[in-house]
Amino acid sequence: MNFDARKYVIITFVVLVGLIYAMRIFYMQVMDDTWTLRAQEIAEKRKEITPPRGVLFDRNGKKIVSNRTYYNLMMVEADIKNLDTVAFAKLIGWTREEVRQRFIDIREGEGVYRNKHTGKTTPNYQKIRAYPFLKELTLDEIANIAPHLEDFPGFYEEVTSMRSYPFANGANIVGYLSEVNAEEVDADHFYKPGNNIGRAGLERYYEKELRGRKGIRYIVTSAMNNAIEPYADGKYDTTALQGPALKLGVDILLQAYGEKLLQNKRGCIVAIEPSTGEILALVSAPSYDPNLLIGKRNISTNYPKLLKDPNMPLLPRPLSSEYPPGSTFKLLNSLIGLQEGVITPESGFPCNKSVVGCHNHASAGNLADAIKHSCNPYYYAVTRRIIQQGKKRSNFEDAEIGLNLWAKYMHSFGLGQKLETDITGLRAGTIPDAAYYDKWYGHHRWAFSTIRSISIGQGEVMLTPLHMANIAAIIANRGWYITPHFVKSIGKNGPLPEFRKKHYAMVESRHYATIVEGMRRVVHEPGGTGKRAQLKDIIVCGKTGTVQNPHGDDHSVFVAFAPMYKPKIAIAVFIENAKGGGGFWAAPTAGLMIEKYLTRKITEKEREKIILEANFVYK
Ligand SMILES: [Zn+2]
Structure with missing residues (x-):
């Protein structure tokens, strides 16, 4: 190959590479939405940690509202692989039919979203979201289940807490909590299905204080969707913070x-x-x-x-x-x-x-x-x-x-x-x-x-x-x-x-x-x-x-x-x-x-x- 021919090849090569590069950038910016999907995937792999609510004391320092730890068995449908329904039902002490029905109830319980303009309805339920499959389990109950969960990808245990009232008094003052509904989840991004919210009394009035700050852990999953590691070494993670204690004037x-x-x-x-x-x-x-x-x-x-x-x-x-x-x-x-x-x-x-x-x-x-x-x-x-x-x-x-x-x-x-x-x-x-x-x-x-x-x-x-x-x-x-x-x-x-x-x-x-x-x-x-x-x-x-x-x-x-x-x-x-x-x-x-x-x-x-x-x- 003479010098001119070689020069020609090199120029062609450079131009081609440049062209491919430009096309790739164009593709990334305009055509390829896997990048956004990837970002979404990471976002959906946020694992939230709900802190226990703030506690309440009376004017003399007596604790009148405290917390007790419970566990939820959570489920993400997209992560479930070849569920052995018989084995899973046995693990949680249910029948196969009850397990099947529970999946249906969770899906239907979320309701549907109706677009006002098109009249089209879409279910609120999302396969990539976490939903509580079993709620309010005691330590004894979860202790029998948790060690076997690695056989059932898509299920994991979550620590939660519920109120406890050392005095059987003042019910109309403190109020009570109950689970958020779909509208409340939509209205405030703090809440996820299964979370609790103050329904009456001080629990309701001081909801924003008592609920505290959720902790967030970002997790990266492999292409197989099962290897888990902290995202960016946990640089963006935040720790859960319990709501401040309220001291009441009540005796x-x-x-x-x-x-x-x-x-x-x-x-x-x-x-x-x-x-x-x-x-x-x-x-x-x-x-x-x-x-x-x-x-x-x-x-x-x-x-x-x-x-x-x-x-x-x-x-x-x-x-x-x-x-x-x-x-x-x-x-x-x-x-x-x-x-x-x-x-x-x-x-x-x-x-x-x-x-x-x-x-x-x-x-x-x-x-x-x-x-x-x-x-x-x-x-x-x-x-x-x-x-x-x-x-x-x-x-x-x-x-x-x-x-x-x-x-x-x-x-x-x-x-x-x-x-x-x-x-x-x-x-x-x-x-x-x-x-x-x-x-x-x-x-x-x-x-x-x-x-x-x-x-x-x-x-x-x-x-x-x-x-x-x-x-x-x-x-x-x-x-x-x-x-x-x-x-x-x-x-x-x-x-x-x-x-x-x-x-x-x-x-x-x-x-x-x-x-x-x-x-x-x-x-x-x-x-x-x-x-x-x-x-x-x-x-x-x-x-x-x-x-x-x-x-x-x-x-x-x-x-x-x-x-x-x-x-x-x-x-x-x-x-x-x-x-x-x-x-x-x-x-x-x-x-x-x-x-x-x-x-x-x-x-x-x-x-x-x-x-x-x-x-x-x-x-
Ligand atoms: Zn008189």
Whole structure:
């Protein structure tokens, strides 16, 4: 070969190589999608490690929600090779038919995705995804299975954890977990089929904190799809991080005691630390043992039963039951009357029973005595002065202005709106204003005489027991509140900023002394309606209420705080269908709760026995 010929060959070779190279690049970028498939394959080989959820402690460091380790037997259909169904069924103790059916159930359980534009449906189930084949196995159960899994490629064990509740109390506070549905998996990439999510209570409100951070391990598989090695030496792996611990303001022993007092009753107890707004106890009766709703096996048998129970144990009554506040509402009408200057602490009104019924007592010559006797005619007179201040010549226009002002005051006490606490299921209650009555009676067609039952907390006014306890906290603080809440700290961080803010009611603090003195007389003076809340060494300030119930026996209500100075606890007790009124049942229950919290012991054993034995649940 001469030089020219050789040169020609070399040039041809270079050009050809260049051409092939260019084509290869073009092919890689445009034609060949195995590269993207390869990337996807690696992504699908992410192995997720779900950490145990954050645990919950009560205010004294008692663990009230913890975790127990369980195992899931996971399955990836794409990795299954020549499954020996007989051997596999034998390993897990099932029949062949049950194994086959389980595959079908997993596939169908995922449902289908329907494209809105084309109308085409595609199954959500994907062969390359991991699904739990068996769930919630104990260590003993998985120990029999795991050593043999190498004979069954496509199956592997996964450590998981489930909740455990050392105390059988506070179910309506902590809530429960259950498995995510297909929509939740789509909406939040954190979740994979088989994961749990908070369904109610604090588990739901603090889901994002409690669930922690998942760990991810990237795994490279060979062409045969079975040799496994960490991808890039684990450089991109992240470790699982348990959610932070939540410390609650709840005193679990007080909570347990409250639940015991309300056994065989329907009702609520809400106790709050006035200075911080921390909820000390939130009793909803009847309740249930939170351990009944741990895991799929338990939930499927127990949840339907709880749901069907006519006494509604799943209902968080203190947050979502609305009741008329009854005479406890007189405390607020007193405060508004003082602030508006339409009464003074020395104002007296006759107990005129021709206006509205009352019990037998001497007419109240001052405000504190009116509270002590809970005099109905007195409060008609006070509230009339608030609503009809004579600002307009027309009685109707005057009432419109007066009622809207009154409603504004009530809103400043957190009423007629949801108290934005850290739990779901809250109701707003009702504080009627002019627009509300216009709908009922027509514009300028009503005046105080039409709506006067609001004077004594009946009629259209509705509050939740949480609202009522918060009223006690506001009076204990002489004029302000911090939104009642459960969580004191999340890990090392203090309460959320919204739970540090003081909200001031529209009544100045100087007006509270008379009301507090009236509440002291209710409990500690002869003729007071709440004497059964009395304690020997602690001054309890309280107010009784009896709520008329068109469906049966009256409800018994009591709000209180103690001690009188530097109060440590504010409380509302609401007992449904308790014959005998607020003084008879709710007051002693509140007294026992206060003593338990402040002294850790009970001296009034006889009183305790009567409450424990009372049964107001109709069977
Ligand atoms: Zn009276």
